[in-house]
Amino acid sequence: MEPSTPQRPRLSVAMATYNGAQFINEQIRSILPQLGDHDELVIVDDASSDNTVELVGAFADSRIVLARNEVNRGYVRTFERALALARGEVILLSDQDDEWFPGRVEAMLSEMGDRLLVVSNWEPRGGAPGFFERIRLRARDSRHHLRNVVGIIVGYRLHWGCAMAVRRELLDIALPFPSWMDESHDQYLALAANMARSVRYMEADTVWHRLHDRNLTPQKPRALAKILRARVRLLGELAVLGSRLADRRGNQLTAPERDPHLSDVPGGPEHGAQRRVAIVLSAFNPPDDLPARVRDWTRWFGPVVVVDDGSPNAGPSVWARLEEAGATVLHNPRNMGIAHALNVGITHARHTSHPDWVLTMDQDSAMDRDYLRHAFEALDATGEPRRIGMIAAATQNGVALKTMAGPRGITEVLDPMQSGTLMRADMFDDIGYLREDYFIDSVDSEFNARARNHGYVLLAAPQCDLTHSLGAGRPMVIFGWRAHIGAKKLTVIYHAPFRVYYITRNNIYTATKYMWRQPVWVARRMYMELQSHVVRFAFGPNRRLLFIAMAHGVGDALLHRTGPIPDSLASRLRPPR
Template structure:
């Protein structure tokens, strides 16, 4: 992932970066170096990495990042919460930029995001500014053409006004991984706040393993565009299924249009996953367990016995 070097990018005062890391390596050290072109301060939270990551974390610290290590793998929500609180306690920034370790900003991203917030007709209602596109592919929006809101923003590449956390609370740690960003976004709307699409803000983000979508050996396409299946490990399918259902139940009455559209998108993903993806038997086990635990309202980390079955 090598975005084109941007001209005249200056770190913005009042903005701190917070990165959740898991088993970071040299490529993530390079991503941190890139991030420090955009912000003055960064907190890296290692989420209980089981591997030997001492060298990578030491290299990150040499670059100027504050390093925090969680004793156990506690999920991205907790890692981000710990990092945000550390950043606020140290520097009291106006904005926090949350990032995944495998993402990079392009262009003069932070400046463009702040300009979007400050030029809004109702700047006081702007709680977040998110990427407008991922890998130059526009993200789904709603709320009008003049100031579109991102339909389901990802935490990576999102600037959050720090006072928002005092107003609506922090990320829900019960979700652990998937839908953490979706739930936070829905909660913002419950408080009359918005997550705007940052004009010109493109995030380079790793989409994981991809394989061609084939039908009897034919590479499926829409027009000239070839289609691919993006692979999620079975344990992720468990979280995606469970958390999506819990999220839908939580907001179905309050935000029915958003919930129905999101369920439709998840059904599409499952059709592709079970119809064309690898490891379908384990994915089916994961999805079934996710439905079961959603009905039980069971949150938190996946049971180790189930995780072992899905490896």
């Protein structure tokens, strides 16, 4: 194990895996001896169907942080998640099937210096290098930033993620990845570093790169149409990075130390000092990677309150790890619904931290360290910050959310979900807390409508992007045919029948309550829900149970019945095994 020294920064290794059981052990064994006690190996598995996850878990090394995608999202989004989870000052990217040279870490850190990115060459293993693999980096090109940018766009300057290390400050520019990006994340990172004029190329090899028929990089030139498509997308990425760098022009890329109870954004005209923010999160059988995210949030943003909503399958260790990460953990005696859990957390946060704003989060959501800065910049840009009751991300997983025109030209998110939304703390005194009788689903929609009824604006923050799991994906089947486009198999976002009951009941109840004051909003919301129901019934599983759930949801909404689903109905809606 490499010793930890004051001169050496904390390291993270970001690895994406997918059906990598054949070589994963060799790769991990080559990495761990080069990490110190406080370093980490972050592995995000992209819904492997083999025993990759079990092999990783067998190492039983506390430095390994393992997260899993519920559905296959592709290697670019998986690497993006791994980079977002990494907590080190320097992050080394790693493929699942290579092997590191001994001493690789120290060699790359020595070459890196204070630059944002260092890339080495590599030695092939298991096959002959193809057309692209024979292109090598030269140290003298480290200073030719403009030439390198042109080379990346044209395609003759290649950078390999498996041989790359980046500083966290580069990720502050590069994350989140553009929504259309589905390949060449390593070229994108190299593009960002060259545009920031901070890159180092090593001519030495530092990794054995395994060549086999499952490599994602083509070994021979591609068709012209694919080449042109890739170049156009790189030009789009160039524009995104240019905009982000322009926003930071004149500022240091490193983030200053933060007061643990303050965001890093000045208060603007409505406050004389910095804004106080508290984060509240409802947890139910939380994932293993939640403490790592909470540790970052406490360091970046302020106090975090986690409310355990009666988790039946979460061991005591996860709660201890959350407390070690800096969170205050509260426990409900049983599952009392997300609204109750969030209300408990919000009340506690307001009494103990006295925040100006409360940021509510789901356990399967993530955000970058600039999330609050972008949110409050959007707030100050309105010129009327006191009218704004909520600030929500304008994009989710890189996809633009539906918006609506607000007062005085302000753009509002149509229906912000509670995760990732900042709520003005004193607004709760004005309009009340979340409706607990909704239990789960549409709790946020009802709260949004109530806030608008009281004259509050739900601001869309254009530079805020929330990473959020959209639920379980099930195969899309049309009359027995497994739907696909080319090699990509299509899925349906699936909700269990009991959830469809809540979704139907609470949406109809909300619509009947607010349709006269907000008819356009209600019409758009109901149209969106109708589309979702059509897809579920047409292509999803358990159609009979979904129909029963929907019918009971409609009936109970019209009868104004709320609260938890009746036990008898919940048993009836349980799918057969």
